[in-house]
Amino acid sequence: KSTLLHVLNGTHSASGGEILSYPEVGTPHDVSQLKGRALNAWRSHCGMIFQDFCLVPRLDVLTNVLLGRLSQTSTLKSLFKIFPAADRARAIALLEWMNI
Numbered sequence: 001k002s003t004l005l006h007v008l009n010g011t012h013s014a015s016g017g018e019i020l021s022y023p024e025v026g027t028p029h030d031v032s033q034l035k036g037r038a039l040n041a042w043r044s045h046c047g048m049i050f051q052d053f054c055l056v057p058r059l060d061v062l063t064n065v066l067l068g069r070l071s072q073t074s075t076l077k078s079l080f081k082i083f084p085a086a087d088r089a090r091a092i093a094l095l096e097w098m099n100i
Helices: 002-009 036-045 061-072 075-079 085-097
Strands: none
Touching (some): 036 061
């Protein structure tokens, strides 16, 4: 199961075959052939939580949650851990909902 998820996310390459995705337009494209910006765009719409959670120990819980939004944040803002207010509000609401 893990290998399939990694292949779908593009973190592992498939040894053969095609992985077809149907974007909004309805035209299929092979996910395994995506590179560069196209692959990053695909990953930004294909969320994945790794089994070890990939948490950064020196960051607080809120920032660790917000790291999932890095692909939607400019590089400069992400370097200074500046996230949009809407993202922060949503993350806080979710953490409160989970009693964290």
